[in-house]
Amino acid sequence: MKVLVTGFDPFGGESINPAYEAVKMLPDEIAGAQIIKREIPTSFTRGTAEVVRQIELCQPDLVLNVGQAGGAAGLRVERVAINLADARIPDNDGAQPVDEPLVQDGAPAYFAKLPVKAMVRGVQAKGYPCQLSYTAGTYVCNAVMYTVLHTVQSYPHIRAGFVHVPYATSQLEGKAAGTPAMPLADITAALAAAIEAAVQNKTDLKEQMGRLD
Template sequence: MIFVTAFDSFGSAPVNGSREAALCWAALDPEIVVTILPVVRGLAWRVAQTALAALPEPPTLWLMLGEAGREPQTVRLEKVAINWDDFRLPDNLGAKPRDAAIVAGGPDAYFASLNVAKIVQVLEKKTPLPVTVSLSAGSFLCNHLAYHALHAQLPFPSAFVHVPAWRPEDGGEALGKLVATLRAVKEAALL
């Protein structure tokens, strides 16, 4: 079983590409269990914890999906999560922390518990969308969730994956390419 989380829409966006990709992926792959998280500081992590606790057994892997910008059309595997919230826009309940620790007294940063560089190497030029290593999950909810997950020292590997901001006008083919790339990431992560 692979646990996949994605985020609901936020700001003025009508959809969240991570949510759409996760739901489409789950419809194609019976190993995938999806939980959609609210774009709310603190609550996203609590909802993820509750969903994990409700699983019949620990997952083999947790892939946390979040939406990056529209360009470039790249899937980014995040190597680092930092202990820092610095929201440039408010979450869906209006919180906009600036220069705030995620976990008071926690380490400054954690590395992903998956070997993201190896995954990228295995997938080089083999996926519909390029897959790259990123050294910054930002300072919004994506990084917030990744930091909490790594701080919890869960007994299974996890990594945060930023996906391009898919929109309905991009069409099904673009969504299919994203899902095919995520499926390849999963397979490479399990090697």
């Protein structure tokens, strides 16, 4: 089995992006699966195009895209991507789309094709904070998640999804007191646990993880 794992380059004035910093520290094999690591640009146009190119090039069985969610207290396993770009800040190419569809006449939304609840429990079992999330936002992370899930409609054997990671502790300088973060080594270990659960579980847990808000 081949697993394509991508992380974004730095954006928003940050000197690093813990997404790719953690991805590149992953082992080359997890649960018997080959781990292929790639960096993609934080760009609505180039980021989505590059991840599609990597899917076509690598022909993976599983795709996990990873992004930074500054302010999150732990990992967030995303369940839903929506067909909308509404950027609060410009991407790394200066693009700032507002209320634009990612794919003209595309489906309004796609659900992740990974065992998201099993991934949450797999990370928690290793002692790291993790929760199931029902929104991947409207920035480049959502754009990549939606584009990948749209693309793999033509590759029914490929399972795909998205995980957000918090700030690394090295990013806390200059941020408000109490801003949550994790050591980069812990982010990497938590990602590895999520990947292990995704590889080992073809179907998801039937367990309540809904929200009231």
